[in-house]
Structure formats: C-alpha cells, structure tokens
Amino acid sequence: MMLERDIEKVLQIYNFIDGIMIVDTDGKIIYYNTSHPNINTLRQRDAIGRSLLDVYPSLTEEDSKILKVLKTGRPILDYSQSFTTYKGQTIQAKSSAFPILNNNSVIGVVDLVMYLNPKVPNKTIAVDIDQDKILKKSPKKVTAGLDDIITNDKQMLKIKDNIKLIKDYDCNVLVYGKTGTGKELIVQSIHNCSGRKNAPFIVQNCAAIPSNLLESILFGTVKGSFTGAGDSKGLIELANGGTLFLDEINSMGLDEQAKILRAIEEKKIRRVGDSKSIDIDVRIISAVNQDPQDCIKKGILREDLYYRLSVVEFDIPPLYERKGDIQLLMEYFRKYYNSRLKKDIKCYTNEVKQIFLSYTWPGNVRELKNAIEGAFYLSNDSIIDVSHIPVNIKESVDFQDNCSRDECHNTQSLSLTQMVDSYERSLISNAYIKFDKNISKTANALDISRQSLWYKIKKYDL
Numbered sequence: 001m002m003l004e005r006d007i008e009k010v011l012q013i014y015n016f017i018d019g020i021m022i023v024d025t026d027g028k029i030i031y032y033n034t035s036h037p038n039i040n041t042l043r044q045r046d047a048i049g050r051s052l053l054d055v056y057p058s059l060t061e062e063d064s065k066i067l068k069v070l071k072t073g074r075p076i077l078d079y080s081q082s083f084t085t086y087k088g089q090t091i092q093a094k095s096s097a098f099p100i101l102n103n104n105s106v107i108g109v110v111d112l113v114m115y116l117n118p119k120v121p122n123k124t125i126a127v128d129i130d131q132d133k134i135l136k137k138s139p140k141k142v143t144a145g146l147d148d149i150i151t152n153d154k155q156m157l158k159i160k161d162n163i164k165l166i167k168d169y170d171c172n173v174l175v176y177g178k179t180g181t182g183k184e185l186i187v188q189s190i191h192n193c194s195g196r197k198n199a200p201f202i203v204q205n206c207a208a209i210p211s212n213l214l215e216s217i218l219f220g221t222v223k224g225s226f227t228g229a230g231d232s233k234g235l236i237e238l239a240n241g242g243t244l245f246l247d248e249i250n251s252m253g254l255d256e257q258a259k260i261l262r263a264i265e266e267k268k269i270r271r272v273g274d275s276k277s278i279d280i281d282v283r284i285i286s287a288v289n290q291d292p293q294d295c296i297k298k299g300i301l302r303e304d305l306y307y308r309l310s311v312v313e314f315d316i317p318p319l320y321e322r323k324g325d326i327q328l329l330m331e332y333f334r335k336y337y338n339s340r341l342k343k344d345i346k347c348y349t350n351e352v353k354q355i356f357l358s359y360t361w362p363g364n365v366r367e368l369k370n371a372i373e374g375a376f377y378l379s380n381d382s383i384i385d386v387s388h389i390p391v392n393i394k395e396s397v398d399f400q401d402n403c404s405r406d407e408c409h410n411t412q413s414l415s416l417t418q419m420v421d422s423y424e425r426s427l428i429s430n431a432y433i434k435f436d437k438n439i440s441k442t443a444n445a446l447d448i449s450r451q452s453l454w455y456k457i458k459k460y461d462l
Contacts, residue, residue, distance in 0.1 A: 017209060017217075019093075019113035025106065027052045027067055035205045039115050042085050058084035066109050069097045073106045080116070092116040144188035150332045153322040159186065159314050166312055167193040172264070174309045175287040177316030180366030183287040184247070186314060191243045196283060199242030202235050207251035214256050219263075220271040236269050239282045249286040249309070250295045254302060260284075261305045284309065319361040319368065326356055329365060331433070333372040334384075346382040347433040350426055352389060358397045383430075425460040428453070432462055 019040060022031035032047040034040045047055050052066060061067055065076045075098045084090045093113045100108040146160050163186075166173070173190055177183045184203070191201050209217060220234030236244060246252070252260070263269045264284060268277040286309045288295060295301035319326065330353070334345055348356075361367055375388035386394060428446065435441040443453040456462075 017112050017213070018115045021047070021066075021111045021113070022100070022108055023052050023066055023070070023111075024108045025070065027070065029055060030108070035209075036115060040085075040091055041089055042087065046085075046087070055086055056083045057086055058082075058090075065095070066097050066111050069099050069109045070106060073099045073101070075099060144185055145192045146189050149182070149185060149189060150325070150329055151322065152324050152328055153317065155315075155317050156322065156325070159316070160189075162312070162314070163190055163193055166190070168195065170194070170196070170283045171311040172283065172309050173285045173311070174292065174306070174313045175285065175316065176292055176313065177287070177289065178318050178364055179289050180364035181316040181318060182365050183289075183316060184245070186316065187245050187285050187287065190285060191245075191283075194243070194283070196242050200239050201243050201245070202239040203245045203247065204235055205247045207248040214252060215259065216272050218256070219259070219269050222271050222274045232271075234269070234271065236263065236280055236282055237278065241281055243283045243285060246284065246286045248289060250288045250290060250292070250301045254299075257302045257305045261302065261308055264308050319364040323357060326361075326368070327353065329368055330356060330372065333369055335436075337373055337376045341376055343376060343379075344382055345376060345379060345384055347384075347430050349383060349385045350429065351386050352384055355386065355389065355394060355397045359393050360396075421460075424456070425462075428456055428460065429462055432457065 018036050019034040020031065021029060021033075024030050028049065028051055029047045030049075032042075032044050034042070037043070042055070052064065053059055053061070056064075065079055065081065069076055075096065077096045078094060079096070080092075080094050082090060082092050093115050095111055095113045097109050097111045099106045100110060146163060149156065149160055151157060151160075173187075175183045175186050177186075188201070191197060204217070206214065216232075216234070218234045218236055220237055221232045223231050246260075249257075263280065266277075267280055269280055270277050288301070292301060292306055292310065292313075296303050296306060330348060334348070337343065338345055356368070356371075363370070371390055371393060372384075374390060375384045378388040379385075428442075431442050431445050435445065439450055439453060443450045446453065448456075
C-alpha cells in the first residue's frame with residue numbers, strides 16, 4: 001500500500017487539506033470528502049461510485065492528473081487546476097495526487113486538495129504556502145458575534161450571558177451540540193468577544209484529516225523529518241496569540257489527543273522531527289457532536305484531555321427542544337434570503353408554520369435554513385406554502401393532526417364563532433408578518449385601531 005511518508009510529502013506544500021478523493025483502477029471514485037461544503041457543494045452521494053470524468057466533465061483522459069498517476073504510478077505534487085463539476089460549479093484548487101500501491105502494482109490514486117477559491121468572508125485565516133505573509137498582510141477577523149445568535153430560548157440566552165462573563169478570560173471552552181445546532185457560531189462569538197478578537201482564528205475539523213497527517217498539520221515539521229519534508233509551521237503556531245478551534249475533536253486519535261494535552265499543559269510544542277520546543281500562547285476552543293461523557297466511556301475521548309478542554313462547557317440544545325426559536329428563525333431567514341436573493345417573500349402559510357413547528361429537525365438549524373432557502377427558489381409568489389417545502393419534511397409530519405383546531409383546514413366540526421376566529425387570526429397573522437410586526441402599518445392595512453390590533457395579537461398569541 002502507499003507509504004505514509006509519501007502522503008506526508010504534501011505537507012511541504014500546504015498546511016491543511018480541504019478535500020480528499022480516491023479513485024480505483026477504472027477511474028471510479030470510491031472515496032470522497034470535503035471539509036468546506038460551502039465552497040464545494042458536491043456531496044459523497046454525488047460522487048462515490050461514479051466515473052471521475054462523469055463527475056468532472058471538464059476533464060479529459062489527457063489532462064487529468066489523477067488518471068495520469070493511475071497510468072504511470074508516479075505522484076504529481078503541487079499542481080494547480082480548474083475543474084467544473086457536472087452540476088456546473090467551477091473550483092480552483094491546488095492538488096497532489098499519489099498512487100496507491102499493492103505489491104508494486106497501482107490499485108488506485110488518492111488526491112489531496114486545497115481550494116484556492118475565496119473562503120467564506122471573515123470566517124477564518126487562510127493557510128497556504130505563504131502562511132506568514134498572509135497573517136501579516138491581511139489578517140481576517142471573525143465578524144459573527146452575540147447578536148448573530150438568534151434565540152429566545154432560556155438555555156441559549158444563558159449561553160450568551162455566559163459568553164459575556166468569560167470575555168475577559170482565556171479559559172479553554174468545549175462546545176457540545178448535535179450537527180447543525182450552530183457550534184461554530186458560538187465559537188466565533190466567544191473569540192470575537194475576547195481580547196484575542198484581532199488575533200488569528202484558525203479552524204480545523206479533526207474528522208476531515210487522516211490521523212497519520214494530523215500531527216504534522218497541528219505541530220508543523222522541520223526539514224528532513226521525513227522524505228521531502230521542509231520547515232513548516234503547524235496550525236498551533238499559526239494561531240499563536242489567537243484562537244485555535246478544533247472541531248469534532250472526538251475524531252482525533254488518542255495519540256494525537258495526548259500530544260495536544262501535553263501542549264496545553266506545557267504551553268510548548270515541538271515540530272515533527274525537531275529537538276527544540278516553541279513557546280505558544282493559544283486559546284483552544286473545541287467542539288464535539290456526541291455527548292462528551294459517552295465519548296469518554298467509548299474510549300474515543302481521553303478523560304484527562306476532556307477536563308483540560310472543558311474548563312467551561314456549553315451544551316447547545318437541539319432545535320426540537322427550542323420550539324420557541326423556530327418561528328423566530330423562520331422570520332430571520334425570510335429576511336436574510338429576501339436580501340440575498342433579491343426577492344420579496346412576505347410570509348409563510350399557517351400550514352407551513354404548523355409543519356415546521358411539528359417537525360423534529362434532525363439537522364437542526366442548518367436543516368431549517370436549507371429548507372427555507374429551497375422554498376425561496378421554488379416560490380414565484382410572495383408567500384411560501386406547503387408545495388415549496390421538502391417532501392421528506394411534509395411526509396414526516398401529519399400537520400392536520402398536529403395543528404390546533406382553529407388552523408386546520410377541516411372546520412366542519414367548529415362553531416361559527418370558532419371559524420370566524422380562525423379566519424380573523426389567519427388574516428392578522430399574515431398581515432403582521434407582512435409588515436415585519438409593525439403595529440401601525442398592520443393596523444392601517446387591516447383598517448383597525450392600534451389598541452384593537454394589540455388586543456387581538458394577545459388574544460391569538462401571535
């Protein structure tokens with residue numbers, strides 16, 4: 001099989017990997033992963049099992065470096081390329097392709113990729129071959145702060161209050177939350193509230209990097225530490241004076257966890273292959289998407305490292321436990337996508353609201369956001385209705401059974417007064433949302449007094 005040191009040659013070129021792809025002898029993709037789905041929207045289901053040239057129709061057998069390595073058995077390092085997926089997205093990248101060998105026979109190719117497309121603005125400091133120049137020339141700052149955490153939930157509000165309480169301290173923080181709950185938003189808020197807000201903010205998803213590469217990526221290398229290695233700073237050095245965010249740290253191997261623990265305790269690191277130590281001043285914020293106590297019991301998270309990382313721990317509740325935030329987030333994303341997509345969606349129908357309130361949201365806030373974005377693309381009107389929301393959400397919720405009586409379509413069993421109330425509530429609710437909850441504008445549109453409108457808003461719990 002391919003030797004570990006052969007892959008590690010890529011570390012002299014850049015310090016972290018944005019994507020990994022493996023193809024077999026037929027040029028079929030058998031493994032695919034990207035750590036930046038916001039840049040490369042291709043997913044595993046879109047790539048695995050398909051031909052490389054089908055997934056990337058802009059490539060040919062002649063100009064594909066991966067297919068060339070498959071034929072020659074020789075690695076190609078540090079090549080730049082522009083490729084377009086079958087979905088029409090064009091990506092600029094720097095790559096290194098290595099043959100996978102078995103008894104000197106090529107049985108596949110692994111391609112390690114660093115995206116050259118602009119990263120999400122103001123989120124992380126880019127890390128490439130000229131790390132020092134980037135950090136000195138154009139340090140990018142995290143802009144997400146406490147005001148970007150949209151919530152009325154008591155537990156979430158408590159987290160916001162606690163972030164304020166620790167803003168003057170450099171304590172390590174562990175954030176626990178299911179996928180899509182907004183862990184990075186919390187982490188960015190912690191960094192942006194701290195005295196390190198103008199210093200580097202480096203992010204590394206520990207699950208996106210093979211364990212045999214992670215040590216070199218975190219701690220750096222010295223020339224000669226392995227074949228082809230050069231002097232290279234690791235992410236911890238690059239984050240010196242600032243914050244290092246280690247996401248999914250429970251995916252890190254136990255050996256690497258022990259080295260992180262030692263670095264935290266000694267406030268020193270040693271590059272791979274070096275005999276001297278380097279002093280560091282880095283605040284480490286980490287995150288897990290599984291219960292940390294379960295991770296400890298399963299033996300995938302060191303207990304001693306957990307205690308070092310969780311001086312302060314924030315547990316983010318899943319969205320289904322924050323029912324009061326669902327409509328708040330719906331309104332936030334409605335305004336967000338109106339601005340971003342230049343549309344004028346006024347409101348959601350009551351049926352959509354009831355479905356969203358009844359759905360369990362396994363993908364949490366991220367799933368809600370994606371569902372609303374998709375609805376915006378499908379709506380040609382000023383209202384989002386049931387036909388615009390994902391089928392899996394509609395099919396998983398019996399909204400007729402879950403909605404309150406005055407909002408169900410079937411009103412045959414209701415009295416005249418109840419039906420009138422139901423119609424009045426619907427009219428007021430839609431107008432109230434349409435005018436961004438402005439009492440005066442809503443009252444004028446409905447031709448009623450402000451006092452009468454306010455009474456009805458209270459009556460119908462709007």
